[in-house]
Amino acid sequence: MERIPILRMGKHLLVTIQIDMQDQTALQLQEDLATMVDKSGANGVLIDVSALEMVDSFIGRMLVSISDIGRLLGATTVVVGIRPAVAITLVELGLSLGGVKTALNVERGMALLDANRTI
Amino acid sequence: MRRENQRLADLLRDDQANLLSGWAAEYHKYAEGRGLTRDLQAQQTSILRELEAGIRADGNADNFNDPAWRVLREVLAQLSTDRAAQGETADVTSGFVLALKRPIFDGLQRQTGGAIEGQIDVIWLTSAVVDRMAQWTVANYQKTREDIIVRQQHELMELSTPVIKLWDGVLAVPLIGTLDSSRAQMVMESLLERLVETGSELAIIDITGVPTVDTLVAQHLMKTVTAIRLMGAESIISGIRPQIAQTIVHLGIDLQGIVTKSTLADALRTAMRMTGHTVARAAS
Numbered sequence: 464m465e466r467i468p469i470l471r472m473g474k475h476l477l478v479t480i481q482i483d484m485q486d487q488t489a490l491q492l493q494e495d496l497a498t499m500v501d502k503s504g505a506n507g508v509l510i511d512v513s514a515l516e517m518v519d520s521f522i523g524r525m526l527v528s529i530s531d532i533g534r535l536l537g538a539t540t541v542v543v544g545i546r547p548a549v550a551i552t553l554v555e556l557g558l559s560l561g562g563v564k565t566a567l568n569v570e571r572g573m574a575l576l577d578a579n580r581t582i
Numbered sequence: 583m584r585r586e587n588q589r590l591a592d593l594l595r596d597d598q599a600n601l602l603s604g605w606a607a608e609y610h611k612y613a614e615g616r617g618l619t620r621d622l623q624a625q626q627t628s629i630l631r632e633l634e635a636g637i638r639a640d641g642n643a644d645n646f647n648d649p650a651w652r653v654l655r656e657v658l659a660q661l662s663t664d665r666a667a668q669g670e671t672a673d674v675t676s677g678f679v680l681a682l683k684r685p686i687f688d689g690l691q692r693q694t695g696g697a698i699e700g701q702i703d704v705i706w707l708t709s710a711v712v713d714r715m716a717q718w719t720v721a722n723y724q725k726t727r728e729d730i731i732v733r734q735q736h737e738l739m740e741l742s743t744p745v746i747k748l749w750d751g752v753l754a755v756p757l758i759g760t761l762d763s764s765r766a767q768m769v770m771e772s773l774l775e776r777l778v779e780t781g782s783e784l785a786i787i788d789i790t791g792v793p794t795v796d797t798l799v800a801q802h803l804m805k806t807v808t809a810i811r812l813m814g815a816e817s818i819i820s821g822i823r824p825q826i827a828q829t830i831v832h833l834g835i836d837l838q839g840i841v842t843k844s845t846l847a848d849a850l851r852t853a854m855r856m857t858g859h860t861v862a863r864a865a866s
Contacts, residue, residue, distance in 0.1 A: 545813050547774030547775050547813065550813050551771065559808045560812060565812055565813065567781055567814040567815060568781070572814070
């Protein structure tokens with residue numbers, strides 16, 4: 464099973480999803496992130512999904528739960544780079560990802576996390 | 583060949599001049615006084631020729647889809663396509679074909695010198711075949727018109743969904759006309775793609791030109807707004823007229839969490855503030 468790497472950048476964690484995720488990979492990522500946020504004391508998680516061409520309702524729900532878990536552990540989660548086709552699919556699936564912060568690209572996402580930190 | 587086919591075919595061959603002039607006179611009545619154009623005269627001759635060929639090949643009204651009638655069908659299809667493209671009405675187009683009945687009946691009368699024997703069979707054959715020809719013509723006419731409508735719909739769809747860049751990082755879509763599912767989908771797709779292309783953070787959806795907002799339209803708007811948020815941008819809906827605001831409230835549509843403005847100018851002002859711009863008149 465493939466494992467998605469989690470990079471640390473200062474006070475933030477960076478996850479880039481480069482492969483079409485299997486459910487198992489997604490669950491593993493959720494667990495890894497929870498451990499990593501706790502261990503590193505990060506206050507921001509940035510998930511880049513710009514390479515993701517396909518999503519299903521499971522991945523959609525996973526993004527929501529990662530965001531919720533992050534919030535409980537004191538980290539803000541930003542999902543960046545959702546493609547138009549993916550956004551339309553999520554909307555059609557009825558998943559509006561309420562409570563998940565989004566940004567257009569990694570740069571904007573980072574800016575959002577930095578702005579969040581000062582508050 | 584059956585006897586009635588033989589008689590009709592002979593008449594079409596021998597009495598052509600009379601048939602053509604009788605046909606023209608009869609068409610005159612259908613077309614409210616208008617005469618035959620040069621094109622129609624040419625088509626008359628080829629219709630008579632192919633009708634004769636079909637009758638000689640033992641054709642009748644029951645087997646109008648047979649190979650015996652193939653050329654005649656093509657001639658009629660061409661006729662109806664031309665007339666539909668010229669904007670002629672359906673009744674005049676079918677009238678042109680139906681106008682052939684009377685001259686043939688007159689011709690049959692002349693052929694026998696008024697004798698009744700065997701006449702009914704020929705008349706029935708003529709009548710049935712000409713009716714089928716007229717039906718075929720109208721069916722084709724209809725099809726041509728429908729093709730035109732479909733093409734125009736497609737063109738209209740492409741024309742009516744422009745995404746405009748209003749300011750750095752601000753896009754606008756002025757929606758005009760009824761918002762159905764396929765259009766909503768198209769607007770959503772082109773808007774989202776332009777958001778990625780231009781890296782804009784804000785989209786204004788202007789519904790000034792949308793005549794009515796029902797629950798379906800509202801749902802499409804909500805979907806678009808959600809998709810924009812998922813992409814990491816924000817949106818403003820503008821152009822909500824008083825009547826539409828009332829309709830939305832009456833229908834109980836919940837637009838909570840969506841920024842709405844009454845005019846595009848208001849929306850632009852809000853957009854400027856959100857992107858951190860200030861506009862001021864230059865001191866004179």
